[in-house]
Amino acid sequence: MNPAPTTIGKIETFIVPPRWLFVRVEAADGAVGWGEASLEGHGEAVEGAFEAIRDRCLGEDPDRIEDHWQVCYRGGFYRGGAVLMSALSGLDQALWDLKGRRYGLPAWQMLGGKVRDRIRAYAWIGGDRPHEIADAAQGRRQQGFSAVKMNATAELDWIGTPRLFDAVIKRVEAAQAAGMDVGLDFHGRVHRPMAKQLAKVLEPLGLLFIEEPLLSENPEGLQQISELVSTPIALGERLYSRWDFKPFFEKGAVDIIQPDLSHAGGLSECRRIAAMAEAFDVAVAPHCPLGPLALGACLQLAATAPNVAIQEMSLGIHYNTDGHDLLTYCRDKSVLTPQDGFLPIPVGAGLGIEIDEELVRSFDKDRHRWRNPVWRLADGSFAEW
Incomplete structure (x- = not known):
């Protein structure tokens, strides 16, 4: 039986550790939905964007999810970008x-x-300067994972010699020796003069993928690297809509896309992005070093999009500190607990995640101010993190 019509009565945001922003939408009939609008290092900006969302959505029908998406995306004249799309992502998840x-x-x-x-x-091993990779990979294997992702390198200068790559190769080999498939994240830290070399020397290792060998603002360079090596090229965490992904599909510059459901328009837009990718025979591996609501949304996408191939999760990631981990705010932790290297599709209503609201409100009182580090090269100039 269909419930009686209602309206959106309240939209709240919570900035909670380790670096997340949760969204709570309450309807006039008391129904509640949760979403995640985490934008790492920019929580305050995203929270500010919700002022306009409240003006447009309060008092409206919560069932009209697509209409809210269109109004919030197009209605403010300026559109797209990390901040506005992360806010819209959290709203969209909460409405679903x-x-x-x-x-x-x-x-x-x-x-x-x-x-x-x-x-x-797959789970992360190591940090920005990975060490003891073999032990970390073995630990993930004992948890049931068969795949891991690790950073390729810390800061790199614009040019250098191939001997700088030896440590990268040894770390990958150590993880593979522990029986793991490995995805390697360049994190946009490597510039084009060295990215080509590094991708080439890594090719014989048989990686799952190379992630962000260059920043997505350089599609021509990414296309060149994708034509240079057979290793699958992955990217997308810094793309925020189907229009941002469109040129990468058209250029054939990517094999695996990684839209973030808390940055790229939520479940609604990422389902459309996945459908576009399917038309170009491109796989989807949603980006998610974030919290339980973001992961819950990702699992809804995995349930419905045939080309979702693998899912990132933040359990035990190095960002999750001081007792705040993926499952901290979950009432039923089994829903997001991996089983034999797989995550089950939640069967509960909505996103299938039960949030401990009292705990969220408690930690929101002492709001985090998470910022990523600023790195510098040996000559004192800025280095990509």
């Missing part, structure tokens, strides 16, 4: 969660039903 809870359905059921029951997951 709210609608699912009002109708008693998982979001994937409202999006057409499941194409799979579980999705392969």
Whole structure:
């Protein structure tokens, strides 16, 4: 039976550790939905963007998710970008969660039903300067993972010699020796003169993918690297809409896209991005070094998009400190606990994640001010983090 019509009565935001921003939408009939608008290092800016969202959405029908998406995306004249799209992402997730809870359905059921029951997951090992990789990889293997991702390198200058790559190769080999498939994240730290060399020397190692060998603001260079090596090229965490992804599909510059469901327009837009990728025979591996709501949204996408190949998760990642980890705010921690290297598709209503609201409100009182570090090269100039 359909519930009676209602309106959006309240939109709240919470800045909670380690570096997340949660969104709570409450309907006039008392129904509640949660989303995640985390934009690492820019939580205050995203929270400010919600002022305009409240002006446009309060008092409106929460079931009209696509209409809210269009109004919030197009209605403010200026559109796109990390801040506005992260805010919209959190709203979109929360509206799917709210609608699912009002109708008693998982979001994937409202999006057409499941194409799979579980999705392969990978976890991070090491930090920005990875060490003891073999032990870390073995630890992930004992947790049931068969795949990991690690940073390729710390800061690199614009030019150098191939001997700088030896340590990268040894770390990858150490992780593979522990029985893991490895994805390597360049993190946009490597500039074009060295990225080509590094991608080439890594090719024989048989990586799952190379992530952000160059920043996505350089599609021509990315296309060149994709034509230079057979290793799959992955990117997308700094792209925020289907229009941002469009030129990479057209140029054939990417093999795996990594939209972040808390940056790229939420579940609604990332489902469209995944469909575009499918038309170009491109795989999807959603970016998610974030919290439980972002991961819950990712699993709804994995349930419905056939080309989702693997899912990142932040369990035990080096950003999660002082007792705040992926499952901290979850009432039912089993929903996001990997099983034999896979994450099950949640069967609960909405995003399928039960949030401990009391805990969220408690930690919001002492708001984090997380910032990424600023690195410098030996000559004192700025280095990409």
